[in-house]
Amino acid sequence: MNTMNLLNKQTIQNRRFPYQSLIVLLLLLITIVSCKQKPGNETSQEEQIKLATAPTFNADSAYAFVDKQVNFGPRVPNTPAHVKGGDWMVKKLKEYGFEVTEQPFKPVTFDGKVLNARNIIGTYNPSATKRILLAAHWDSRPFADKDSVKKDQAIDGANDGGSGVGVLLEVARTIHTAQQKPNIGVDIIFFDAEDWGEKDDMQPDQKKVYWCLGSQYWASNLHKPNYSAYFGILLDMVGAKGATFPKEAQSVQFAGSVNNQIWDIAERLGYGQYFIKQEAGGITDDHVFVNTVAKIPMVDILHQEINSNRTFGAYHHTHGDNMSVIDKNTLKAVGQTVIQVLYQEDSGL
Numbered sequence: 001m002n003t004m005n006l007l008n009k010q011t012i013q014n015r016r017f018p019y020q021s022l023i024v025l026l027l028l029l030i031t032i033v034s035c036k037q038k039p040g041n042e043t044s045q046e047e048q049i050k051l052a053t054a055p056t057f058n059a060d061s062a063y064a065f066v067d068k069q070v071n072f073g074p075r076v077p078n079t080p081a082h083v084k085g086g087d088w089m090v091k092k093l094k095e096y097g098f099e100v101t102e103q104p105f106k107p108v109t110f111d112g113k114v115l116n117a118r119n120i121i122g123t124y125n126p127s128a129t130k131r132i133l134l135a136a137h138w139d140s141r142p143f144a145d146k147d148s149v150k151k152d153q154a155i156d157g158a159n160d161g162g163s164g165v166g167v168l169l170e171v172a173r174t175i176h177t178a179q180q181k182p183n184i185g186v187d188i189i190f191f192d193a194e195d196w197g198e199k200d201d202m203q204p205d206q207k208k209v210y211w212c213l214g215s216q217y218w219a220s221n222l223h224k225p226n227y228s229a230y231f232g233i234l235l236d237m238v239g240a241k242g243a244t245f246p247k248e249a250q251s252v253q254f255a256g257s258v259n260n261q262i263w264d265i266a267e268r269l270g271y272g273q274y275f276i277k278q279e280a281g282g283i284t285d286d287h288v289f290v291n292t293v294a295k296i297p298m299v300d301i302l303h304q305e306i307n308s309n310r311t312f313g314a315y316h317h318t319h320g321d322n323m324s325v326i327d328k329n330t331l332k333a334v335g336q337t338v339i340q341v342l343y344q345e346d347s348g349l
């Protein structure tokens with residue numbers, strides 16, 4: 001294009017037009033250029049997204065939900081804290097007008113433990129045919145295998161587990177208290193037993209994936225026959241200060257257009273410094289089984305480091321994953337984006 005324009009310009013200059021003809025030509029050119037500059041042509045694609053009216057996501061409340069989970073203690077399956085944490089989540093979903101289905105299952109871990117696990121599924125507006133699926137895992141890691149001390153002790157899992165649940169409970173509360181409620185259906189699934197995969201210094205099993213046991217179970221045993229959703233959003237580690245969410249490779253592969261839509265909305269809302277428009281490596285997370293087994297396109301909003309030799313934040317699977325890493329600004333960026341996506345879908349904009 002540029003080369004072509006340059007050639008035309010030179011050709012015109014080299015010809016010997018009479019003076020008046022040149023003026024006429026210039027005027028013509030100016031007219032053509034002005035006609036092309038219609039208002040709005042200069043604005044970026046993001047600025048053209050018309051935002052639907054949506055309620056405000058309260059980051060203080062989301063933060064309190066994360067803190068509450070941490071105060072139960074590590075939500076490690078087969079512990080009293082896990083049972084208490086799960087019961088509290090069921091209670092909160094019901095309080096916010098969601099129909100709750102508890103799906104118990106007993107997976108076997110890589111180290112031969114049989115877990116008393118349950119997926120917790122909240123349904124808003126059950127009769128709506130257009131549904132959006134939101135998910136996070138609610139269990140926390142039983143070991144601090146990437147720490148240098150107390151490697152065999154469970155971590156708080158404030159970000160890895162706690163933040164996703166905190167944001168989604170606040171999404172539920174926001175819908176419940178909003179004057180204008182969405183007409184679409186919203187399903188919130190809290191997957192259990194996501195984080196009992198092999199330790200960091202082990203070779204992962206080649207035949208069986210020991211991560212994401214709750215989503216693997218759910219994808220093969222849907223809580224309602226023939227359940228489906230328009231698309232899904234998974235939240236994992238969405239509360240750390242300065243977190244970056246590049247586009248995770250599996251999400252791009254299975255749900256690329258949804259991924260682009262969410263990132264454009266986030267940018268439009270002013271959260272472009274979190275939602276990075278750059279692709280990052282594929283991660284074995286709950287969305288993989290929702291995409292490949294349940295066949296629902298699902299995007300993972302997941303904290304991955306960019307321009308670093310580390311994939312995850314320094315807190316990952318260490319005792320550093322406590323309330324000190326949680327930042328309300330990050331919770332707000334993710335929560336407000338999710339709320340906006342729901343209301344965009346509802347409005348059809």
Ligand SMILES: [Zn+2]
Pocket residue numbers: 141160195317
């Ligand atoms: Zn984890």
